[in-house]
Amino acid sequence: MDTTQPGYGAFTTHFSTLISTMPPAFMYINDADAIQTTISVIDNVLNHLSSAPGPSKISYARADAIACFSARLLYESVINSLASWTPQWEDAAVNWGVDNEVRWNDTFDGFVHGLRAVHAYLGKGKEEEGDMRLVVVVERAERLIPELMVPLTRLAELARVDLCVVFVSQAPWETMRPPLGASPDPYFFDIPPPTKEDVVKHLISNYSSHPSLKPLYTHFITTLCDVCYPFTHDPHELAYIAAARWPGFVKPVLDANKGDMDLDADSDSEEPFQPPSEETRMRLSRLFNPSLSLALDALYPRLQNATDWAKANEPPPNLLDNPPTTTKTAVPSDEKDAGITCLPRLSKFILLASFLASTNPPKSDLRIFGRGLDEKKKRKRRASGKSTNTKGGVTKVAQRLLGPTSFTLDRMLAILGALLEENDVDSRIHAHASEFSIPGEETDMEISRVAVYAAITELTSMRLLTRTSAVDRLDGPPTYRAAMGYEMTVSLARELDVSLGDLFWEVM
């Protein structure tokens, strides 16, 4: 093996020695931080071993526990890849070993027989029958279907062939060990989180662009890891951020270089351009360092994908030609999500009412929204129930922090009516129609309109409201829960010109 993944040297040696000599029947590899890298290392090792010249051959199969969501899929993928068999469309995509009239994808017993058949098939032509070693790697073992867990861990003793099962998982064995000691204890590998130096080395080793820019890339990666390593140790994530930022970072250099090339066009253009000077490098760092943490903010939670982020944050052309003092730092501008503003007006009120219904306790409704006939426009409310429950006992956690509670449809409609009566009367087209004589009568009509119920269902299907009662339950009012956050509610209230502060029972 010529290229070992940085930081995996010890593991590689240990693992390959075990596999090629006397492997334990069941191994467990646990890596919480960089599972993708670990899987590729294992793959590399096994690939190397199975293709190595020598008397003892190793055949291995990888199975992904998420992809193998049924036992049959696991059996088929393991046996087909052990036998290096690719199903062909022309042959009706049959599995390996159909000629023998044996079905080994229906039960575990069949699977064991299949394994023995594969072992025999692969061992043919060798001097000794038992010279073949099978390795089965199960990735993401924490998602393995439960009934397969115990038999797989004992696969070697059940199949009675030279076989080794390797589980790779992000979770420790203790969390998934079957009860009552049904499984033997595995041989453990714990992969430590990759160190910063290893990650840097690994990222640099993957560089495959212009060779004269490699020093700059090394510098870039080092800076990037300095900024981002504290937040994620996964080399994949760091490489993702690097891939998004690098094109922008290197663009000024390429631009400058192109300009130079244009200037002396008669000189030999074949000659590779000079790596940027130390001063340029410093300037680049100063310009781009602030954007690295912003890249982390946007890309790590995948608020934007790398390609689009790279496009959106491309620096202006010829950045290096501008005098240093006037150059603005390349900090991306973040745009606001204006999607919710295009909801119909009544839907916004419904969302507001449902947030209030989810946050305020039901007993407070009358005190917050109740108005007498004469004090319709007056807001008569003291600040809030601040003094409640101050003495002794556990302090009550604010409802906003506990998450939304569910409410009945009727309660929400009543709150909606109160909101509409105070904030929406003037915007109606038939404002103060003569047919309504009693105050609030028109609002009462308004909240029981078909469109209101339709809007509630629509909002539920948009997942801005969550229905908590079963859809097919007919008796009793349906219950819902608000699915909007506080910030969104505040912005909605501002848009509707509702003073939200007065309407919360607890101080927000």
Next chain:
Amino acid sequence: MTGGDALNLDDISQTTFYIPYKPDHNDQHKPRLPESQYQERDFPDGPDLRLAAYRKAWTKCLDRLQAIVNNLQTPVVAAVVEEVHRSYTDVLPGLPYPELPVICITDPVFGSSFLTELTNQLEPPEDAPDSLFSQTTFVTHLHPPDCGNISSAMKSIVNGFVEKETTLGKMKRKPATSLANYDITLLSTWYKALCEAEDFDVESRPNLVVFLHEFEQFDPVVMQDVFYICSTRIPDLPLVFILSTSSPTTSWLHTSYSRATLARLRVRRFALPSGTKILEDIILKTFFDVEFEPDVMIGPANIQYLQDYFTRYDSSLDKVLTILQLIHLKHSSSDPLTVLIHSTPDITSLSRPTSFNFIDSLAARLYAPSTQTPSETHAEDWRSITVPSLIQSVDEARTNFRSRARGMRVAFGFINLVQCFMVLQGYKGLGWGQQISLCDVLVDILEGSLEKDIKYLGIMVRKLRVEQLRDLLEETHLYFSNIPTEEEAQAQIASLQSILPSDDVDLSELRGQVATGLSDWLIGYLNSRLTPLEESPLWDIWYTGLSSFPSELLNPSVRASIISGLLRPHDFAERSNSDDESEQDREVELWELPDTSILFRRYLDSGKMINVYDWFESFKTVLETQVKKVKSGRGTPKKQKGRGKGKGKQKAVESEPGEGEDGEEEEKWKLEVQARFMRAMQELDYLGFVKHTGRKADHVLRLVFDVDD
């Protein structure tokens, strides 16, 4: 069921009976317009002719609407299609692993019309060669019910592709020994074979598009595994996911799916245009466009309602179309005169005696005595009316209205042009589209209350600089030169243009002359054109005017409608022809109501808890009055049926107790009253008016309290 097959409804061994619906073949199945309010002056074939006229007008309008909608959504469709095709070619170099391309479409307005269009573009039907791209894609559609669990989701995806008609043909799978039909390896095998058979290389191979409809309804737990499994097979299997969502917020994906899942996806978002802009566009291009002439013009009340409904309740395109259709339908069904929308019936049909009422009303409208004319000339007018002259006047009125409406549209186009010019020049303009919504402007125009704006615009024009004047004249000239009917305006603009010299010598005087000329002409022109359409004769045939939209039909208040239905059932019933006016207006007595309504009246009189026995007794009293009244006044007009419930009552009335006070009859009557009471109470129960509590014997809880109480 006839003859021996007849149902034995008395069979106690059966729990339910199925009585199949047998439509009465004598019934007219042709769709008919509801009877007009002014039925007495209707044309003999009026309803049919008006239905035909409505169909013609609405089809014309609908075609226009669909063209507009298509124009609005085409850019997004094209962008999405292009994105699908570029998914695997436009990849950022240096990514640590390939990402699964996901296209997230936010579409709160257009709904199915957009999805159909997109599907057609992605996978063109056999007979449509004009797709945007020649490259083929394979599309599989998934709906939430397909994805209850991971196996069924994977099965739908795999089968969706594998069972497509391709050159490969169907495979004879052996269920036991072949790959499982939910195994993505099967899809890989199929795709590899397909690429070999069709000789695709990496560039030209078709992408596999998985279209997830109503994505918010999919179970995130299932979908995250689907995404994981699919992402392990890229880029060998070029899968592209399209998520169709209606939620306007973009955070939905992030709140429902884990970071690990999102890290496998490359999400691109596309949003369709939304908001009031769309409604304005639709109204503007349908009713105020120079190039389109609607058969029926909608009035300010309807525009207001449309705008209100769109911004307040539901901003979906379907609703806009429904409302516009209802406007057309209502217009055609309300007034018999609307039969004249497109053409006038010929002399023979108008000369028939049955058409006299129609002719009368038409003549009354055409030659109505205006306040100024003295009565003699008026009488003379009447004498000279003949059917042909009437037809001629109607045709004249039609041409007149059309040209007036066209004039208004042209004038609106012009004023809009000047206003946009002002905004472009950096002036405030009239604030259209910013402070004032365009719909309100249209309402103002139709109501003819735009003088202030026109005057303001005139003043602004007067103050323009020379270059600006020249540009404005140039634009105006261009605008009018495309409209052949506006020769006067063309000449006017041309003459103004000729005054304005091309060099910039000192022009203060000339400038003032041109500016004043243009301003005066503009004010005069606009004021003469932007007048209410009601001023032309017979306007209400082609223009809905101030008649309001029947909003209660589309968006009724549930509780209020139920209660008013129970209180005044006769208002909801079909009117019979023999009814005279007085019958319509008189107060309906309690005993005349259907059983449920009687019970409901008594319900409203009760307290919080209702004693069922008392309720029954009061109901019985009313029924006895009913019997007495019917018996005493056989000659009184027959009672009208109320919502089907009346039928039982009619029968009951026929089988009233005999005069002989026979004990058996008495018993029968009691049974009947009880049955009718039970039935009516069940209805109220079903409607949710009462609640049974065990708190008090024989009592039910009243749940609905009227506001009037």
